[in-house]
Amino acid sequence: MEPAPVFDAPLPADLAAPGGHYSHAVRAGGFVFVAGELPIAPDGRKLNQEPFEAQALQVLANVAAALRSAGSSIDRLVQVRVYITDIGHWPQFNAIYAQWAGDARPARAVVPVPLLHHGFLLEVEATALA
Template identity: 55%
Template structure:
């Protein structure tokens, strides 16, 4: 049995810059592509402080969740990429404020660099149920 695939691009975000969709829905799950600190108007916030970049990334995740018809409390898995692992405590503080009591599975990876010179990128999976 095959699951239908439904690509979704959020109308609240700048269109994808590459060959991908913001979200792919299949089997009752929404797979959210890695979100960078790019505003809905396409401004890259890579020269802004880490907290500003992280806030925009989380806002972009919200836009994707809404476009897929789900919400933060339906997140199952979150993967965070940071170029300076020293920024992790600040991200975690912002993440707790954003997410509240819900605690999905999470992984964090320190990476050498991210697209556009961003300091943070987040990928997520949420249920639609």
């Protein structure tokens, strides 16, 4: 029988508390599942009025922090899904992402969406090995 999911990953200082009834990261079945991360600073400040680059950097920092909190890391990523409100930002995001991910090359999808919560420009969710 598979062990139950682990929801007790500690909240690191570099990640804001969840804004709803969810965990930033959950360990289950040898994987870490990272919730859709938004451009929210560790102090809870929403970066929805910031330029795209600032939002992208914060989202990726949040993904990395969530992975660390669950005992994983960027180099253990297996899948990343990016929700983006303007596909015109994709080349810029891809360049930022490539630098952030380094040698990691997880499966990835981009999903153009019309709107995101609070007017954010992107959201990223991920799965990694625990």
